[in-house]
Amino acid sequence: MLETYEIELKTSKSVIRTALMDPFLFSGVMGHVNILQILDKRSAEYVAPGKLSEPGVDYRVLYVFGTPDTKLHTVLGYMKGPELEGGSVLYSGKSDDHKFEWKAHFYVDDAPAGSKIRIGLEVNYKTSTLDRLIGKSPFELAQHIIQDHIIPYLKLYLSKEWQMSQDQGIFANEVMRIEGDIAELTTKVRQLIESINSGFIVIKGKNIRASIQVLNKRPGLMKMIKGNQIITGNDVLANLILESGEAVAIAYDIDMERILDMTSEQISRTIEITGK
Incomplete structure (x- = not known):
């Protein structure tokens, strides 16, 4: 059975999508899914997070039903996600015996006061035994x-x-x-740029850090710091691709409208009228 819900929040679209793209956060919010292992892309095996070298989007999980006040029932199974499908963020899962399956879609759109989220959750049981164990029908569980x-x-x-970060003057939200x-990451800079409208990309290695400003999905000022050396412009990418070692590249989206509003408000308070 499919249960749908729509809600508007005074929260930016990028903040919501960032939260949805975190599988550990998502499974915790679901309340009935515990991630045990993650499929490692390099070894093609399910491993504990501490032994992970390249994370995939497939997980071994433990489904938990009940509450601390009632008898708890656990079922081993799988979860997959996040996946991007038709503008939505998708998660899905099933038990080992395929008798319990679910799929969740999240659509996030801009709204006048923030963002609008449409949630679709479909839950199916293949046997009536699960009805008795869980204590809810598929529709009731989704609801x-x-x-x-x-x-x-x-x-x-x-x-x-989100409101606390805005109050503290933090307007950057991690998107990707x-x-x-580090050399391989450099080849994916275009992908990072296209993931944000206005913001910046930070690349950090053991002895290197670099930043790329983005405006309207186009790269702007680039800067790289390596020891005491500062490199700017197109030379940044040319130098990064020659480097080696592990690094991380993060794309941050900036709420330009919020920044302009806060800045103009602060400046307007300092302006004095000097009339005669």
Whole structure:
């Protein structure tokens, strides 16, 4: 059965999408999914997070049903996500015996006061035994997860965290993160640039850090610092691709409208009228 819900929040679209792209955060918010292992792309095996070298989007999980006040039931299974599908963020999962399956879609759009989120959660049981163990019908479980777990998190926690960052003057939201060899990361700079409208990209290695400003999905000022050496312009990418070693590249989106509003408000308070 498919349960749908729509909600508007005074939170930026990029903040919401960033939260949805974190599988550990998502599984925690769901309240009934515990990640045990992650499929390592290099070894093609499920491993504990501490032994992971290149994370994939497939997980071994433990499904937990019940509450501390009732008897708990656990089922081993799988989860997959996040995946991007038709403008939505998609997660899905199933039990080992395929008798319990679910799929969640999240669509995030701009709204006058922030963002609008449309949530679709489909849950299916293949046997009536699960009805008795879980204590809810498939539709009731989907409704429970959305209204008792996802919505409270969005309203009470995500919005609060975003407001605190705005109050502290922090307007940058992480949109995409890529880790690996620094030369390989450099070849993915275009992908990072296209993930944000206005903001910046930070690349950091053991002895190197670089930044690329982005405006309207176009690269602007580039700067790289290596020891006491400062490199700017197109030479940044040319030098980065010659480097080696592990690094991380992160794309940050900036809420330009919010920055301009706050800046103009602060400046207007300092202006004095010197009339005769």
